[in-house]
Amino acid sequence: MFVQNTHIIRRQIAGLLHEVADPEIPVVSIVDLGMVLDIRPENGHWRIDLAPTYSGCPAIDVIPFLVKARLEEAGLTDTHIEMEISPPWSTDWISEEGNEKLHAYGIAPPNGKASDQEYEGKPRSCPQCGSTETEMISRYGATPCKASYKCLSCLEPFEYFKCF
Ligand SMILES: [Zn+2]
Structure with a gap:
Protein backbone atom coordinates (compact mmCIF):
# COMPACT_ATOMS: atom_id res chain seq x y z
CA MET A 1 0.00 0.00 0.00
CA PHE A 2 1.45 3.32 -1.06
CA VAL A 3 1.36 6.16 1.41
CA GLN A 4 0.13 8.63 -1.21
CA ASN A 5 -2.93 6.48 -1.84
CA THR A 6 -3.98 6.36 1.79
CA HIS A 7 -5.90 9.60 1.73
CA ILE A 8 -7.76 8.67 -1.45
CA ILE A 9 -8.70 5.21 -0.20
CA ARG A 10 -9.87 6.56 3.13
CA ARG A 11 -12.15 9.01 1.32
CA GLN A 12 -13.42 6.22 -0.89
CA ILE A 13 -14.24 4.07 2.14
CA ALA A 14 -15.93 7.01 3.89
CA GLY A 15 -18.05 7.58 0.79
CA LEU A 16 -19.07 3.91 0.66
CA LEU A 17 -19.97 3.92 4.36
CA HIS A 18 -22.31 6.83 3.60
CA GLU A 19 -24.23 4.36 1.42
CA VAL A 20 -24.70 1.80 4.20
CA ALA A 21 -28.17 2.42 5.58
CA ASP A 22 -29.23 1.69 9.10
CA PRO A 23 -31.28 -1.54 8.80
CA GLU A 24 -33.83 -0.12 11.21
CA ILE A 25 -34.24 3.33 9.68
CA PRO A 26 -33.22 3.06 6.00
CA VAL A 27 -33.17 6.83 5.39
CA VAL A 28 -30.17 7.34 7.65
CA SER A 29 -26.71 5.94 6.99
CA ILE A 30 -24.36 4.60 9.61
CA VAL A 31 -22.32 7.79 9.04
CA ASP A 32 -25.37 9.96 9.80
CA LEU A 33 -25.82 8.06 13.04
CA GLY A 34 -22.23 8.73 14.06
CA MET A 35 -21.34 5.05 14.11
CA VAL A 36 -18.11 5.37 12.12
CA LEU A 37 -15.28 6.12 14.54
CA ASP A 38 -12.15 5.56 12.51
CA ILE A 39 -10.86 4.39 9.14
CA ARG A 40 -7.16 3.59 9.01
CA PRO A 41 -4.60 1.32 7.41
CA GLU A 42 -3.33 -1.32 9.79
CA ASN A 43 -1.12 -4.36 9.15
CA GLY A 44 -1.71 -4.29 5.40
CA HIS A 45 -5.47 -4.01 5.57
CA TRP A 46 -8.00 -1.27 6.21
CA ARG A 47 -9.44 -1.21 9.66
CA ILE A 48 -12.84 0.38 10.26
CA ASP A 49 -13.96 1.02 13.82
CA LEU A 50 -17.71 1.18 14.29
CA ALA A 51 -19.70 2.03 17.39
CA PRO A 52 -22.74 -0.16 17.91
CA THR A 53 -25.79 1.98 18.67
CA TYR A 54 -28.51 1.05 21.12
CA SER A 55 -28.04 -2.41 22.53
CA GLY A 56 -31.15 -4.51 22.18
CA CYS A 57 -31.67 -3.48 18.59
CA PRO A 58 -31.08 -6.75 16.72
CA ALA A 59 -30.14 -4.90 13.54
CA ILE A 60 -26.81 -4.05 15.10
CA ASP A 61 -25.41 -7.53 14.46
CA VAL A 62 -26.07 -7.09 10.76
CA ILE A 63 -24.14 -3.85 10.29
CA PRO A 64 -20.58 -5.27 10.11
CA PHE A 65 -21.77 -7.66 7.40
CA LEU A 66 -23.46 -4.86 5.45
CA VAL A 67 -20.30 -2.75 5.66
CA LYS A 68 -18.07 -5.62 4.55
CA ALA A 69 -20.41 -6.42 1.66
CA ARG A 70 -20.54 -2.81 0.45
CA LEU A 71 -16.74 -2.50 0.55
CA GLU A 72 -16.23 -5.84 -1.21
CA GLU A 73 -18.66 -4.79 -3.93
CA ALA A 74 -16.38 -1.82 -4.54
CA GLY A 75 -13.32 -4.07 -4.70
CA LEU A 76 -12.04 -3.41 -1.18
CA THR A 77 -11.53 -6.88 0.17
CA ASP A 78 -8.69 -6.27 2.63
CA THR A 79 -10.82 -4.75 5.37
CA HIS A 80 -11.28 -5.50 9.01
CA ILE A 81 -14.36 -4.27 10.88
CA GLU A 82 -14.10 -3.76 14.60
CA MET A 83 -17.01 -2.93 16.90
CA GLU A 84 -15.89 -0.56 19.64
CA ILE A 85 -18.20 -0.56 22.62
CA SER A 86 -16.31 1.95 24.73
CA PRO A 87 -17.13 4.77 25.06
CA PRO A 88 -20.75 3.77 24.46
CA TRP A 89 -22.50 5.33 21.50
CA SER A 90 -24.76 8.25 22.30
CA THR A 91 -27.57 9.93 20.38
CA ASP A 92 -25.37 13.04 20.68
CA TRP A 93 -23.25 11.53 17.89
CA ILE A 94 -26.06 11.68 15.34
ZN1 LIG B 1 -48.99 16.82 14.59
Whole structure:
Protein backbone atom coordinates (compact mmCIF):
# COMPACT_ATOMS: atom_id res chain seq x y z
CA MET A 1 0.00 0.00 0.00
CA PHE A 2 1.45 3.32 -1.06
CA VAL A 3 1.36 6.16 1.41
CA GLN A 4 0.13 8.63 -1.21
CA ASN A 5 -2.93 6.48 -1.84
CA THR A 6 -3.98 6.36 1.79
CA HIS A 7 -5.90 9.60 1.73
CA ILE A 8 -7.76 8.67 -1.45
CA ILE A 9 -8.70 5.21 -0.20
CA ARG A 10 -9.87 6.56 3.13
CA ARG A 11 -12.15 9.01 1.32
CA GLN A 12 -13.42 6.22 -0.89
CA ILE A 13 -14.24 4.07 2.14
CA ALA A 14 -15.93 7.01 3.89
CA GLY A 15 -18.05 7.58 0.79
CA LEU A 16 -19.07 3.91 0.66
CA LEU A 17 -19.97 3.92 4.36
CA HIS A 18 -22.31 6.83 3.60
CA GLU A 19 -24.23 4.36 1.42
CA VAL A 20 -24.70 1.80 4.20
CA ALA A 21 -28.17 2.42 5.58
CA ASP A 22 -29.23 1.69 9.10
CA PRO A 23 -31.28 -1.54 8.80
CA GLU A 24 -33.83 -0.12 11.21
CA ILE A 25 -34.24 3.33 9.68
CA PRO A 26 -33.22 3.06 6.00
CA VAL A 27 -33.17 6.83 5.39
CA VAL A 28 -30.17 7.34 7.65
CA SER A 29 -26.71 5.94 6.99
CA ILE A 30 -24.36 4.60 9.61
CA VAL A 31 -22.32 7.79 9.04
CA ASP A 32 -25.37 9.96 9.80
CA LEU A 33 -25.82 8.06 13.04
CA GLY A 34 -22.23 8.73 14.06
CA MET A 35 -21.34 5.05 14.11
CA VAL A 36 -18.11 5.37 12.12
CA LEU A 37 -15.28 6.12 14.54
CA ASP A 38 -12.15 5.56 12.51
CA ILE A 39 -10.86 4.39 9.14
CA ARG A 40 -7.16 3.59 9.01
CA PRO A 41 -4.60 1.32 7.41
CA GLU A 42 -3.33 -1.32 9.79
CA ASN A 43 -1.12 -4.36 9.15
CA GLY A 44 -1.71 -4.29 5.40
CA HIS A 45 -5.47 -4.01 5.57
CA TRP A 46 -8.00 -1.27 6.21
CA ARG A 47 -9.44 -1.21 9.66
CA ILE A 48 -12.84 0.38 10.26
CA ASP A 49 -13.96 1.02 13.82
CA LEU A 50 -17.71 1.18 14.29
CA ALA A 51 -19.70 2.03 17.39
CA PRO A 52 -22.74 -0.16 17.91
CA THR A 53 -25.79 1.98 18.67
CA TYR A 54 -28.51 1.05 21.12
CA SER A 55 -28.04 -2.41 22.53
CA GLY A 56 -31.15 -4.51 22.18
CA CYS A 57 -31.67 -3.48 18.59
CA PRO A 58 -31.08 -6.75 16.72
CA ALA A 59 -30.14 -4.90 13.54
CA ILE A 60 -26.81 -4.05 15.10
CA ASP A 61 -25.41 -7.53 14.46
CA VAL A 62 -26.07 -7.09 10.76
CA ILE A 63 -24.14 -3.85 10.29
CA PRO A 64 -20.58 -5.27 10.11
CA PHE A 65 -21.77 -7.66 7.40
CA LEU A 66 -23.46 -4.86 5.45
CA VAL A 67 -20.30 -2.75 5.66
CA LYS A 68 -18.07 -5.62 4.55
CA ALA A 69 -20.41 -6.42 1.66
CA ARG A 70 -20.54 -2.81 0.45
CA LEU A 71 -16.74 -2.50 0.55
CA GLU A 72 -16.23 -5.84 -1.21
CA GLU A 73 -18.66 -4.79 -3.93
CA ALA A 74 -16.38 -1.82 -4.54
CA GLY A 75 -13.32 -4.07 -4.70
CA LEU A 76 -12.04 -3.41 -1.18
CA THR A 77 -11.53 -6.88 0.17
CA ASP A 78 -8.69 -6.27 2.63
CA THR A 79 -10.82 -4.75 5.37
CA HIS A 80 -11.28 -5.50 9.01
CA ILE A 81 -14.36 -4.27 10.88
CA GLU A 82 -14.10 -3.76 14.60
CA MET A 83 -17.01 -2.93 16.90
CA GLU A 84 -15.89 -0.56 19.64
CA ILE A 85 -18.20 -0.56 22.62
CA SER A 86 -16.31 1.95 24.73
CA PRO A 87 -17.13 4.77 25.06
CA PRO A 88 -20.75 3.77 24.46
CA TRP A 89 -22.50 5.33 21.50
CA SER A 90 -24.76 8.25 22.30
CA THR A 91 -27.57 9.93 20.38
CA ASP A 92 -25.37 13.04 20.68
CA TRP A 93 -23.25 11.53 17.89
CA ILE A 94 -26.06 11.68 15.34
CA SER A 95 -25.16 14.37 12.82
CA GLU A 96 -27.32 17.39 12.10
CA GLU A 97 -28.05 15.84 8.70
CA GLY A 98 -29.02 12.59 10.43
CA ASN A 99 -31.45 14.39 12.72
CA GLU A 100 -32.99 16.18 9.74
CA LYS A 101 -33.41 12.88 7.90
CA LEU A 102 -35.08 11.29 10.93
CA HIS A 103 -37.49 14.22 11.17
CA ALA A 104 -38.30 14.05 7.45
CA TYR A 105 -38.92 10.31 7.85
CA GLY A 106 -41.49 11.03 10.56
CA ILE A 107 -39.39 10.17 13.60
CA ALA A 108 -38.86 12.98 16.11
CA PRO A 109 -35.07 13.16 16.55
CA PRO A 110 -33.45 13.21 20.00
CA ASN A 111 -34.15 16.61 21.50
CA GLY A 112 -31.02 18.06 23.07
CA LYS A 113 -27.86 16.50 24.40
CA ALA A 114 -28.10 13.23 26.27
CA SER A 115 -25.98 14.61 29.13
CA ASP A 116 -28.35 17.56 29.63
CA GLN A 117 -31.47 15.45 29.91
CA GLU A 118 -33.09 14.52 33.17
CA TYR A 119 -34.37 11.41 31.51
CA GLU A 120 -34.76 10.54 27.83
CA GLY A 121 -36.00 13.94 26.78
CA LYS A 122 -39.18 14.56 24.86
CA PRO A 123 -39.82 15.49 21.25
CA ARG A 124 -39.38 19.14 20.34
CA SER A 125 -42.36 18.95 18.01
CA CYS A 126 -44.59 16.62 16.02
CA PRO A 127 -42.67 15.56 12.85
CA GLN A 128 -45.98 15.64 10.97
CA CYS A 129 -47.38 19.10 11.69
CA GLY A 130 -44.76 20.77 13.90
CA SER A 131 -47.04 21.19 16.90
CA THR A 132 -45.32 21.19 20.29
CA GLU A 133 -48.42 19.71 21.93
CA THR A 134 -47.51 16.04 22.17
CA GLU A 135 -48.21 13.26 24.60
CA MET A 136 -46.33 10.06 25.35
CA ILE A 137 -48.32 6.88 24.72
CA SER A 138 -45.64 4.39 25.63
CA ARG A 139 -42.04 4.61 26.79
CA TYR A 140 -41.14 1.98 24.22
CA GLY A 141 -41.93 2.14 20.54
CA ALA A 142 -41.14 -0.40 17.83
CA THR A 143 -37.65 -0.61 19.34
CA PRO A 144 -36.42 0.09 22.89
CA CYS A 145 -34.57 3.20 21.71
CA LYS A 146 -37.77 4.92 20.71
CA ALA A 147 -40.90 6.01 22.55
CA SER A 148 -44.42 6.20 21.12
CA TYR A 149 -46.03 9.63 21.09
CA LYS A 150 -49.23 11.13 19.85
CA CYS A 151 -49.64 14.65 18.55
CA LEU A 152 -52.48 16.47 20.30
CA SER A 153 -52.84 18.81 17.34
CA CYS A 154 -53.02 16.55 14.27
CA LEU A 155 -53.65 13.42 16.37
CA GLU A 156 -51.06 11.42 14.41
CA PRO A 157 -48.98 8.92 16.35
CA PHE A 158 -45.23 9.13 15.88
CA GLU A 159 -42.03 7.82 17.36
CA TYR A 160 -39.48 9.77 19.33
CA PHE A 161 -35.81 8.75 19.26
CA LYS A 162 -34.91 9.01 22.92
CA CYS A 163 -31.75 10.73 24.14
CA PHE A 164 -29.23 8.41 25.67
ZN1 LIG B 1 -48.99 16.82 14.59
